[in-house]
Amino acid sequence: MQPRQQALPAPGGPRPAAPLPALLLLLLLALRGAAAAPAGSEAPGEASGWQLDPELPHGLLQKAARAALHFFHFRAGSPSALRALASVQRGRARINSKKECQVDLEFTTERYNPKEGEEHLGKCSAQVLFKNEKPGPTINVTCTRFMEKSQRQQEDYQLYKHMQQLKTPLEVSSIPDSHGHIDPSLIPIWDLAFLGSSYVMWEKTTQFLHYYMAQLSSVQQWKTDEDAIDFDYTVLLHEFSTQEIIPCRIHLVWHPSKPLKVKYHCQEPQPPEEASGTEEGSAVAPTGFSNY
């Protein structure tokens, strides 16, 4: 964000006794205030450059970036390729004739689990189409590579081997615990849970609703065999605009060289008038994408 007008006076200087005429001070403040009036619809702190229509929902670019990342994670199907949003660089949005909200944006990412001393800033560009309050936006997203495909596959296989060695049944009450601790040996479980949750969060996102994974609250089943990790668990999703916590039961099947399979069932908070309160879905991640 560009700094506005003149800086405040530097500290220092003598401290005498007589007071400054109040009028002069008021005049100075008024002039400063007038010079600082924001121009146009550009929200401070949001992407600079492209104009953002004030009619559009608040924080739209951030929502679009997060939705794009959720979709990216599901499509990549790799716990080693997880990313966190760093910042939105540029973005623009408009509403089309079908009342759908089209967002084009560029954003930077960092590694979800940054390793010591590692500083990877990736870049993504995405087109996100929010379908007039229908969840599950249509997303086109490409990101620069964090690491070579072979390295990513190697890390995935290492994670897979580590997971196979975990003692079952998993003695897990919640990850992280109340104090934010995750036992290092259990971090791969958190990552895998987040991978599955990404699909769910993408499917539920609208231009008004967006989600975070707050906690992995319980593990119903953790099965490892030669073919795959079979993971049945409950996460608590945090929806931002309503601040609600939504429990979702997720069942995923993962193997490093196969597409991710996800089934889920979420418990929605009861809305006042409507009756139905749950939703479910399932999918298999598409194959053949190599632009990560």
Next chain:
Amino acid sequence: MKPLLGTLYLLGILVLGGLGYDRSQAQHRQEVVDKTATSWSNVETYPYNRYHPMGEIYQWMNLIREKYTEVVTQHFLGMTYEARPMYYLKISQPSSNHKKIIWMDCGIHAREWIAPAFCQWFVREILQNYQDNSRIRRLLKKLDFYILPVLNIDGYIYSWTTDRLWRKSRSSHNNGTCFGTDLNRNFNVSWCSIGASKNCADLTFCGTEPVSEPETKAVSSLIESKKKDILCFLTIHSHGQLILLPYGYTQNKPSNYGELIQVGQKAANALKAKHGTNYRVGSSIDILYATSGSSRDWARDIGIPFSYTFELRDNGTYGFVLPEAQIQATCEETMEAVLSILDDVYEKYWYSNSAGKVTSTTAVLSLLMSFRSLF
């Protein structure tokens, strides 16, 4: 001070007992609070890089007050719904000057544990450094700090004992079928007009009427009574890494919007310089979402010029369940941001006067000089 507080506490219990409040519940909860408390005989060993249950925070306030008696007093603010005492700490350098006030509250939302951790950190930093650090010493010459470490005490305790992700207070509604009001939707500013819910089951429930909750009443009463002297109102939340200005309830901007943005952005820069953490700055409705009944908007509208909400780390990776390992870094960077705002507030109200005084002094001097040259 202590016997008075104790009496008030007991009075509160008795009054609510008389109203049919379930004392056995309060007793059980008090036991739970006591059981989880660890004892520190010495505030020097209190670990600021860990999260503390309410019992320990009450104890910490006592220890702080006892150790820094020359500058710290503890004040009763009011009782919570579940009949717990709310206390704030006043940090004030004794002086004949009339001081202005900086208010900071933490933990209006129960699950945002990093906020009370920051309030405690802030108090420790001020008290450990006010004698040696000229920056802090200068602030304390003109400003008193009022710090409320936990606003939503009942909710905070509930997040320790029962539901880590609880947000609201613990008031009972609809014949005990519904619990909790979102205290940050309960203030008397465009109450429940937007971004809040009239449904008691929702997490943004605005309450039964403006300031319906005892916690909101307690804070409002004090702020209202001192509003002429309060220059800065800071309310600490998590998560999101944001410095939010008024308003949430309208697209209109406060009269000092430009100044608030400038001061806010300077604070975000100071924060980033510490550990590289990115914060965004803007009005709540622009960069977050529409809300009504928030304490920050209410404070601005009763005339407090510098009113900000801080949303601390992180950006969603851990969210509310921020690892203890991040407490120190979060508090260090946030400290820089708050001090930056306080410096700007100080310079606006006291340095500006000095600048003017320099001018008039120079004018007098030059007049004298010119008179001298006549002889």
